[in-house]
Amino acid sequence: MTHPALLRVEQFCRQYQLQHPVVMAPMAGVTHHALPLAFSATGGMAAFGALMHAAPAMEDWVLQFRSQGGGPLLLNLWMPEPAPAVPQPDHEAALRGFLAGFGPEVPAHAADAPLHDVNEQLEMALALRPAVLSTIMGLLPPERVAQARAAGVAWWATVTTVAEARLAEAAGADVIVAQGAEAGGHRGAFVAAHAQRDAVGLMSLLPQVVDAVQVPVVAAGGIGDARGVAAALLLGASAVQVGTALLRTPEAAVHPAWAGLLAVTAPEDTQLTRAFSGRWGRALATDYVRAAAAPEAPEPAPYPRQRGLTTAMRADATSAGDVHRMQAWAGQSAGLAQAMPAEDWLRHTWQQAGALLG
Template sequence: MTALTTRLGIAYPIIQAPMLGVSNPALAATVSNAGGLGSVGISASTPEQATAMIAEIRALTDKPFNVNMFCHRPEVANAATEAAWLAHMKPWFDEFGATPPSPLASPYYTLVDNDAMVDALVAAAPPVLSFHFGLPSADAIAALKAAGIVLFASATTLAEALQVEAAGIDVIVAQGTEAGGHRGVFDPEHGDAGIGTFALTRLIAAKTAVPVVAAGGIMDGQGIAAALTLGAQAAQLGTAFILTPESSANAAYRDALQSARALRTGLTAAISGRSARGIVNRFHLEVGGPTAPTIPDYPLPYHAGKALVAAAVAKGNHDFSVQWAGQAAGLARALPATELVQTLVAETRAAQQAQAI
């Protein structure tokens, strides 16, 4: 138990990370029913679809859960940059007899300047709402808090964490560079400090008064115990939950995660337009290689990226597939979600006892 688990009303300081495309209501509800905090992403959803997803989770659990929304700046289109990017990608589309989509359109919604989604979330009032890639407006934050929603926000630096604290957010998710998926960096044009989970968790726990959740490279109870020792009040695990039967990961993703390939993860912005960590494949090495021109604004390139993946998969090729994974992916276990949560709890207790001096 930590002050945060008490506040949230969950049994264990274990959060199944929101993973758009991999998490789903069944996984989230199973984790919440097991005593953790399950999460889903709603950034590919319209307000109506998000409302329906929240209702679906509520039908599966009466425990708290988290919904996650991107807060990136609305994309800035640039026809010349996009044309150059699509010309760069053409050889790989040619390989699979496909044509790149044009013009590029955003596959995702942001909560920034999105009153319809704020209104839907205020009405649905999920127990927890988490933000990634920045923060929505002060008005949106005030409305969501007034609806009784506990707000989380990712931070990849102490400076971002201080912004989160100043905005009145309840919980900071310290996302280290080890983390699978997209870096939650607020302003990518200012670069990525690349701080690891160990240093970042300690920095934010020591320098802010807001409860901290550690995320990135945590795969087992030993990792959770380490995060709690560093001052985190919970750990958020993404990659550890990909191999659960409840997740939406496809067979090729599961195979890759259980192969030696999972031992080599890397960051690339070539897939979506923002830096994200996944199992290194031809998308990282070739499309994102040294000949890549300026990448269009996030998430426009994802339109082309998803189309290339689909064209390759249609020909039985998974060399370009989006397989986000964190640096400790080699520790992922194929366990049902309930059993995984129970195993994590037992391991954490054992690790904490082993630490006693």
């Protein structure tokens, strides 16, 4: 007899033309085509974290992906456009002093670096008609929901709490991506200031989101191997979204110093931090991350000013190969990540998860 979890999964896979219920996490900054193409080749869902791509660059990326045989694509954007953060010169002077201990002098206007226009990004995203438009940090406005629907693009909304899941369903989300606090990278809290307070683990979040909404739920956060995949499906997910576990694959092409440290990272060696961008995210607890969390360190500036302030340090760290100053995102299951080709990882993981589910 087929396990009931597998029936739900099969239905979801049919709807999205997948052979496995495994979705690549959209990861801004990890956007080489090789990883999503490997997901397409093995019947998973490919993804593109488009935050750092202006509309024309986004179009180029998608056209290249398609010209190389890419399949169903999840395209992800951060919503909504944040209200401009007010510069605080004295505080930022203290931050500049602190950052000087970790990298080159912070250029004068670094904190003013503009974000890409979200409306232009959304317009292009919908014109490109990916299988899925995924959002994080907030909801699509109603007119965009209608536009997505008319274009045949499904909207998957990332949430971090049950309350956010209810809001997303009411706003018309086709799928809820429940992101547990184990997750690597930024937390998707709708209210930035609540991201640390509402850090709910996936084991609690997932079944309660499943109970709270009628639409399918995709599980994200700390899923590192077949055991995590099977557990999430048993807790009610229709698919899983995996990020950190892929960062050691050659296709992810992350800096070797970052990939190498993941291999020896225990769950307690990651930390929620605002020190890179101004928004809470989970990273390796490196020297910089720990120092920035010390009581004597200045509070990070709001997003995106902190991102601008840390750009020079991050670039310098990457060219020096110094992971302790890099923006090295990592979820709590980093230690489970394997250095193996992504196609092998996906086939092996789904085969084993299937065996666990009988």
